Amino acid sequence: DIQMTQSPSSLSASVGDRVTITCRASQSISSYLNWYQQKPGKAPKLLIYAASSLQSGVPSRFSGSGSGTDFTLTISSLQPEDFATYYCQQSYSATVTFGGGTKVEIK
Amino acid sequence: QVQLQESGPGLVKPSQTLSLTCTVSGGSISSGGYYWSWIRQHPGKGLEWIGYIYYSGSTYYNPSLKSRVTISVDTSKNQFSLKLSSVTAADTAVYYCARYLGPIAVAGFDYWGQGTLVTVSS
Numbered sequence: 612d613i614q615m616t617q618s619p620s621s622l623s624a625s626v627g628d629r630v631t632i633t634c635r636a637s638q639s640i641s642s643y644l645n646w647y648q649q650k651p652g653k654a655p656k657l658l659i660y661a662a663s664s665l666q667s668g669v670p671s672r673f674s675g676s677g678s679g680t681d682f683t684l685t686i687s688s689l690q691p692e693d694f695a696t697y698y699c700q701q702s703y704s705a706t707v708t709f710g711g712g713t714k715v716e717i718k
Numbered sequence: 719q720v721q722l723q724e725s726g727p728g729l730v731k732p733s734q735t736l737s738l739t740c741t742v743s744g745g746s747i748s749s750g751g752y753y754w755s756w757i758r759q760h761p762g763k764g765l766e767w768i769g770y771i772y773y774s775g776s777t778y779y780n781p782s783l784k785s786r787v788t789i790s791v792d793t794s795k796n797q798f799s800l801k802l803s804s805v806t807a808a809d810t811a812v813y814y815c816a817r818y819l820g821p822i823a824v825a826g827f828d829y830w831g832q833g834t835l836v837t838v839s840s
Contacts, residue, residue: 643822
């Protein structure tokens with residue numbers, strides 16, 4: 612299986628901050644990397660697919676980059692509604708794996 | 719707008735089989751192009767992929783659960799189902815169904831059900 616490692620596991624930030632979350636794959640997955648946002652008690656929501664493509668309806672303050680094994684999700688200016696847990700997921704392999712998650716908390 | 723809705727018992731006894739159904743509306747499973755998936759989340763933990771099925775019946779399962787999982791599809795009802803056998807307390811989780819474009823595809827799980835909590839307890 613392809614292992615996905617996210618860092619940090621949690622972070623504290625203020626409204627307006629620039630936030631970067633990292634995801635590393637245990638082998639090259641080209642650009643087959645997706646990012647999700649999950650709020651408490653809700654299903655995950657697809658934010659970014661294919662490493663850098665913004666899902667329809669997602670604010671442009673969210674962006675993704677990377678290829679191969681190293682990827683980042685960036686929130687350019689953190690908004691109150693962005694406090695949530697973020698997950699990466701590889702879609703390179705038929706066997707799906709998710710990262711462990713990054714919880715973004717209010718400082 | 720595609721919608722998915724999980725249904726099934728919220729309480730299952732240890733050693734029994736967990737059975738859930740996902741009903742899809744706003745789109746037809748039999749039109750193809752998507753893999754219909756089950757994902758779970760243990761309380762306070764991350765996401766764990768269980769498996770998915772194509773409308774033709776082709777399935778892919780998480781190797782760690784493969785011996786206990788069966789996913790099936792009923793295109794006439796526009797539903798797909800999950801069966802997880804020999805459950806223990808470790809299978810207590812919120813179970814989600816979701817739509818997936820599949821591996822080597824430029825898309826992720828784009829539509830999800832609201833999730834259903836299944837508790838394994840006697």
